[in-house]
Amino acid sequence: MKLLYFAWLKVKIGVAAEEVALPPEVGTVAELLDWLEARGPGYAEALADRSALGVAVNQEYARPEEPVGPDDEVALFPPVTGG
Amino acid sequence: MKLLYFAWLKVKIGVAAEEVALPPEVGTVAELLDWLEARGPGYAEALADRSALGVAVNQEYARPEEPVGPDDEVALFPPVTGG
Amino acid sequence: MIRVQREDFDLGAEVAALTRGNHEIGGLAVFVGLVRDRVGEENLGAMTLEHYPGMTEKALARIEEEANRRWPLEASLVIHRVGRLEPGEQIVLVAAASAHRQAAFEACQFLIDWLKTKAPFWKQEETASGPKWVEARAGDDEAAKRWQAQDPDAAQ
């Protein structure tokens, strides 16, 4: 799975993008976030406030229950502030 | 008094502007309109619908009860349609 | 700033001049009215805009003052053309700039709504059936009234 991080999530996690091999227990957005959170303190900090976290699966906004798989591009980001 | 007519009021009355000598009974906008209406069929037709008539005294919108005098510039016109 | 003129205006140049150097501006709202090529079922050949020189400028200046009284504007502009205009030509430009976008949008709508019901302009349309004076639209009165309702004591 390709993971992308934007704005201060990228800063806290320390990379803009990474390829990860998903363990079998990760089948949804929520499970992916649980798994990522346990990867280290930067991840834990970046993902602490899930209510403010934007998630896109294959460049479309996704809810926690949405399925994810190894071929997906998943992006995590703070609330958008364009315009 | 200087009188100005705009848009179709000008067409019905037949002139764009005229100087008139006010008779003593004309002291307000309403009295001016009554007096003008009696000046001929063009005037009567132009002033028939007073609810739709715009009146400006010295380039400010004026109500029927507003006073008018010989030194004033009074303009009569249909509802505005700019923009 | 307000202007009444025969000549066309250059939207880009006007807006650039309006905002240049003012770094307090966060949002700029602009409206341009254009001549359409149809009137109901008929084709429009042209329209002619008549106005009341002197009063027009006073009315526009007062409308602009009122907008600046109601919203914290950094800049505002009204340009209205007069004379004969063909389809596709620009008739009017109103612009309002403020720190934030809501004030800019509201002031811009206010400017055009009040201009349409208060500034002494009259349009005559040329179609195959001859010249015809445009009638005031009830919708324009309603659009203007929503601003009146917000401030019943405002000058007409």
Added chain:
Amino acid sequence: MIRVQREDFDLGAEVAALTRGNHEIGGLAVFVGLVRDRVGEENLGAMTLEHYPGMTEKALARIEEEANRRWPLEASLVIHRVGRLEPGEQIVLVAAASAHRQAAFEACQFLIDWLKTKAPFWKQEETASGPKWVEARAGDDEAAKRWQAQDPDAAQ
């Protein structure tokens, strides 16, 4: 039409290209967002706009489609810049043209309101106290929600 670009845009040229030759257009509403030189009490040196290439274009295209579904638009345009921008620079342009002004104004406001809450852009501000990511404004969420309320079934 939507565009994401580093370069500045020429408001006059963009609007002229958008409306040229379309004589069904009676009203054009435009909004331009600009970089202000202050953030609260601090002076802003510059801001940097980051985005999510690919998703940004999809999100903007969807917002523009939704505007065209809701209002009878003759033309619409969204241009959003990315990269480093200094005070006074243009950030975003949205424009909507319709036969009548109300549709143009509403669609223009809808475009900027939804863009602000749905398109994946993030601003970082540079001040004397260092770089700082801009936080989402509750007011922007509220502005976007008024359009949601009008059509609760609309796609996010």
